[in-house]
Amino acid sequence: MLKGIAASDGIGIGTVVTVKHQEIKYEPKQVTDKDGEKSRLQDGIKTFLDKTGKLAEEMEKSVNAKDAEIMYGHIAMMSDPFMGQQMEEQIDGGSCAEAAAETVLNMFRDMFAASEDELTRQRATDVEDIKSRLLKILLGIEDTDLGALPANTILVTEDLTPSMTAEMNHDSVVGIVTESGGMTSHSAILSRALEIPAVLSVKDAVSTLAEGSRVIVDGLHGKVLEAPTDQDVAEYQEKQARFLKEKEALKSYIGKESVTADGLHKEVFCNIGNPEDARTAADRDGEGVGLFRTEFLFMDADSIPSEEDQYKAYKKACVALSGKTVIIRTLDVGGDKEIPYMHIPKEENPFLGYRAIRWCLNNPAEYEKQLRALIRANSDTGENLWIMTPMVTSVSEIKAVRSMAEKICEETGLPVPKIGTMIETPAAFVMADVLAKYCDFFSIGTNDLTQYIMAADRGNSKVAYLYNTYDPAVLRALKRIIGCGKDAGITVGMCGEAAADPLLIPLLISFGLDEFSVSPTSVLKTRAEIARWTKDEADRIADAVMKLETAEEVKEYLDSAVSRD
Ligand code: PEP
Ligand code: MG
DSSP: OEEOEEEEOSEEEEEEEEEOOOOOOOOOOOOSOHHHHHHHHHHHHHHHHHHHHHHHHHHHHTTOHHHHHHHHHHHHHHHOHHHHHHHHHHHHTTOOHHHHHHHHHHHHHHHHHTOSSHHHHHHHHHHHHHHHHHHHHHHTOOOOOGGGOOTTEEEEESOOOHHHHHHSOGGGEEEEEESSOOTTSHHHHHHHHTTOOEEEOOTTHHHHSOTTOEEEEETTTTEEEESOOHHHHHHHHHHHHHHHHHHHHGGGGTTOOEEOTTOOEEEEEEEESSHHHHHHHHHTTOSSEEEEETHHHHHTSSSOOOHHHHHHHHHHHHHHTTTSOEEEEOOOOBTTBOOGGGOOOOOSSGGGSSOHHHHHHHSHHHHHHHHHHHHHHHHHTTSOEEEEESSOOSHHHHHHHHHHHHHHHHHHTOOOOEEEEEEOSHHHHHTHHHHGGGOSEEEEOHHHHHHHHHTOOTTOGGGTTTOOTTSHHHHHHHHHHHHHHHHTTOEEEEOSGGGGOTTTHHHHHHHTOOEEEEOGGGHHHHHHHHTTOOHHHHHHHHHHHTTOOSHHHHHHHHHHHTOOO
């Protein structure tokens, strides 16, 4: 049995399909049979055009019209006789087909990248994409087709990226196993959003789990069973049925208010990544959106979305929630969220680097575009859109955001939306009392706050033992942040994954948290957990916990005082 992090609830029983990162590597060689090499190149280009054509047609059918357009653009570029001619000239000079294709495509890429015109510059990314797909064809490297996975697939991969999830046919995947990523990595967040059982950080999963073999993924306990016996399968089918029954029972909370056992009103909001998820949030009975991660909108595009495209997306989310609060976070690029076309240089310490609000305030034209889109969407949908800034470390950052937003509102005559900040850095926690003066609300990002307080990378399995929200250092921070927010009379929410942790819910009730923002699939469970506690009971648990000295002691205490198992 393999062990890892239980990242997404449920049991999956299926067949392994591995997705390996395929490195494009070849030794450039001098060729003598130039005609033979030219026909190898032409065959490669023909296969590229056939494959791309099919992909474009499939995308069109699956209403992915924008991506299909990009594919047709690739076809047009590679069908241009000038392109083939240039490559053949390289072969005449003695290059092999791979080197010829690479040299010419690099030349086009550099030419596009140097352009003054933004749209032309973005074509450099297309050329990079064409290059890697053409080279894979020439080298015979086969990529797993994530859009055509067989039924009952257990996807085994080094890491699950947002682009892989976009390609994947979700209905066929019954389990996910990855070699990296912790509870709050984006692989975990994505698998929970898709309700696919997942176990992450399983050492050597890709080489250990044989392609085509039967395995069981236990996303409840972080276990992967290789070659299960019929008895194992029967036992896990029973566990799966029990899990689904409990999930069914939670439906009695649909349409209910989120209240503690003694009637204190709370709110259970949802975390979403795109406007379509807003529909899911409403369907899952979310009382609002507590975090719309707009970076996914940027990742799904092939260039920075225009103000109009952003406006439409934000408006769509607000309309889907029909008048409920929608908290939209401005671009949180960087860290583990790479957006290739933005060409942000690689850094030694990306989580401590040029990311989120730092990038935005250094690129005011782009940031203004996003703020303007948000301000317009707020004004057009009944003024329930709140703007949230990520990764704030200094009061001057929130002041700068506010003054930019107010200037746009002055120019356009539109109302100023509520503006608040994520509290996810140690500096923001220490300065929470001062920050509260300039914010309409706080939302605690425990995913990052934990990694920064504990100085332990949230995705690094080697330091996962330190990355622990139960650590008294983190709990003290939570208590103080909520206290500062409450003292200033502003709403305090939490949009990190800890908001959905049943063990922490009594503590958060005791500290005074107003709003719990969780994945749409966790709304009912969170509401059920809130309903279990009176404020007095929650206070008693919190008093005991805050006297403890280590994460292990806290976990042990909460396991006995809170856990239902
Ligand atoms: C967080 O850091 O807790 C958070 C909600 O943001 P993200 O996971 O996108 O960094
Ligand atoms: Mg964060």
